[in-house]
Amino acid sequence: MLEIKNLKKSYAEPDGGELPILDIPAWKVESGEQVVVVGSSGCGKTTLLHITAGILRPTSGHVFIDGWDIPLLTEAERDVFRAKRIGYVFQTFNLLQAFSALQNVLIGMTFSGKHDKNRARHLLERVGLAHRLHHKPSQLSVGEQQRVSVARALANSPKLVLADEPTANVDVGNQQQVIDMLRETCKEENVALILVTHAPDVAGQFDRVDHLPEINLVLKQKTTHSHHK
Amino acid sequence: MRLWQIALNSIRYRSLSSVLTAFSMSLGVALVVSVIVIHNVISDSFNRSAQGYDLIIGPKGSALEVVLSTVFYLKAPVGTVPREFLDELETGKYSNAVEHAIPVTIGHHYRMCPVIGTSQDFFTKLEFMGGKKYVFTEGRNFETDAHYEAVVGARAKIKGGLKLGDEFRPADLGDYSDAANDQEDHSPFKVVGFLGATGTPNDNAIFVNINGFYGMHDIPVPEDGTSGEDGTEEDEDHDHDFSAILVMTKQVSAGSKLTTEDLLSGNIPDAEQMNRMRPDLAAMALPALIDKTGDAQAVSPSKEITFLFDNMIGNVQVVLIMLAVLVIVVAGIGMMVSIYNTMNERRQEIAIMRALGARRTTVMAIILLESILLSLGGGILGVLIGHGLIGIINPWISAYTGIVVELWKFQWSELILIPGLVILASVTGYLPAVVAYKQDVASSLKP
């Protein structure tokens, strides 16, 4: 479903040099699979997800999703691809403040062209927000907001959901509920899930746990280097 | 959700700033609407009030002043027309060209209403607004032999606070003291009838039997004419003269068409020839004949009113329209600034939409739509305010000119506002829309 080959990403530095962030020779996720990617803060997790979603372009390499090589698509094509095949849950500020919970889910459908109010309602009911359809984000707790994001990520029946530390800002008591909702709904809809986190207790619940330093050569070299010291 | 619904939602979310921006836009639009409506309705009324007669035989001098005093009762007459003209028009040498000739004497008032001396024919023979007859809502027309009877216009009834049977004394124009209304050196006039509203300056007027005027002490004298020591003699001479004579000429009757030959013979016929001419052709020659006498002039009210409108009111209007457009442009800039200022707080919002799969052009369109919806909303509000504004100044205009502006009369020319506002909104929305277009997604998604 997702196959990354020789992916390299580096950021331009102010002094004109290049700062390598990612160097992933090979990484695969099967369809319907749930993977957690663990790594400490600043190790490139968000960058990896952005590249996978086509929001960022890699410096070089391939990102195949359903046979499409994402970096080869134009920006507009990547936008359409993202609207139709990828759901995204961010760490914070997930929701559009001007819109109700239901509208936030419907907005995702607007850009993909599939307008289905019943499905939007159904998904919000599924994440336990049947009574919060017309509440604005400011009227919802952070945990509830993240559940709306989960519903929105699934709105267009994507192939892949990317979740970037979805519980980092949620109070401890509600974190598990958000993770459960995310995992259950992805399973029900047979959607692959890649969740990145630096929280060990979240990672521990997944069957497949990938450590970014293991798959990312940039970080491997750094750790080897420090060992020698 | 459709894009315009998304835009509308953003507008509602920032309701205070939206309302303020739309309101400033609506003020400009209200100004444009008032100018357009007043222009159309007044130009309409101006033209229609003159109907019923196509010539004014008035005192020599400015033709425009003759119209202002005779049609609109806005100023004192500049002189008098010798009485002989009426006889010549009715039965004498000009009669072949004349359908009706009605004398008027202007220059008195009662409680701010002009008091016009005229004959009962004014109400039976003249029509207004192209074919409407005067109607008496109460009472009757005055009798020719009853010298001290009066008929009151619809607005003058309210302004003068008059009832059937009331008696009043008109005062000389320019003298507004209460004493002026109470002088007892002539018999008072008695109200015998009330006219229905006509939408013309006549609504404002009180009409009295012209014969009663001659019994009054103070007959109007020329404004800049001789008053003073030798004025008494002058007054004696002009005692039975008129301020003007309203003339309805014979119209081109069916079947009789003007020939080029007729039109090209530029010579002014003499009275003898007049009587042998076809009446409609005689009517064409009438103004020149009157002017030739040197004692009066023939004024075409519609020509003067058109001139007045195009040259004076028209210019004021161009200035007003320009001012209004300026207000709209300033409101447009205000709208641009207000949307532009929200762009910073909307980085997140735009980044989320992009992450959800919105293209650059889509977020740009949403911002442009927001700008367009705001100005159209302001525009609709402005149309309502504009018509409301006219409603407020309506009684004032009516009171001073007798012209009734129809408040909700929608003018088709107002429709030009729609494309105008859309273009303006697209121009002013462009800058913030480009900001949205250019925004980088990845960096805006970082917490």
Ligand SMILES: Nc1ncnc2c1ncn2[C@@H]1O[C@H](COP(=O)(O)OP(=O)(O)O)[C@@H](O)[C@H]1O
């Ligand atoms: N636009 C950028 N320009 C330069 N460096 C960047 C940029 N974005 C991220 N980085 C750097 O790349 C590294 C990885 O960032 P990120 O992917 O956000 O890490 P994580 O999500 O794992 O915390 C960080 O060291 C960060 O400073």
Ligand SMILES: [Mg+2]
């Ligand atoms: Mg991150």
